[in-house]
Ligand SMILES: [Fe+2]
């Protein structure tokens with residue numbers, strides 16, 4: 001199954017990059033990592049989605065970015081046949097492959113100045129969101145478990161951004177949850193100037209952990225101005241084993 005992901009189109013701002021892409025006819029699922037528009041502009045959101053549809057007709061599942069304001073979420077849900085996951089989960093099945101997607105805007109370790117000033121309960125909301133996502137991240141009978149977020153899920157993909165801004169761009173509290181639950185593909189956007197991929201590692205911290213092995217998980221930043229392309233994965237089951245390869249979309 002070919003799965004693509006992209007975030008941070010920001011409406012007209014980075015639309016040109018989408019226009020340069022080759023068609024993605026093999027794509028079977030497209031995951032939108034938020035900020036498809038800029039400053040909550042619904043028309044520019046439509047422009048971005050139309051451009052993605054022109055590239056390929058795969059079903060779209062998305063999360064909201066900070067540019068898609070809370071008060072308009074219902075509007076976005078009504079438009080363009082996209083399934084939005086707002087601390088929610090859905091399963092997508094195709095050709096015998098069951099994909100479970102957990103979607104969230106994500107959290108910030110330190111809310112932005114605007115959020116701190118205008119949303120007094122935001123610290124608590126971010127904390128609750130982390131707990132909710134951790135509960136949703138169960139594999140059950142899915143072949144493939146995906147975590148899709150807007151804000152960064154680690155600081156390691158923020159390298160390239162100003163270091164003193166990391167805590168206002170994501171939450172590294174997701175790292176331990178990711179290492180505990182082991183999603184197969186982990187995606188976020190929001191860090192336009194960050195790093196495309198980073199690996200997090202579960203280290204042996206105590207004697208009890210000894211012999212349990214280490215777990216390594218790669219986190220992908222699919223921010224369009226950074227990647228300059230859709231990020232694509234080929235996931236397939238062979239002899240009961242799951243193989244995931246990052247590859248060209250077209
Ligand atoms: Fe963003």
Ligand SMILES: [Fe+2]
Nearest residue numbers: 008035190191
């Ligand atoms: Fe963005």
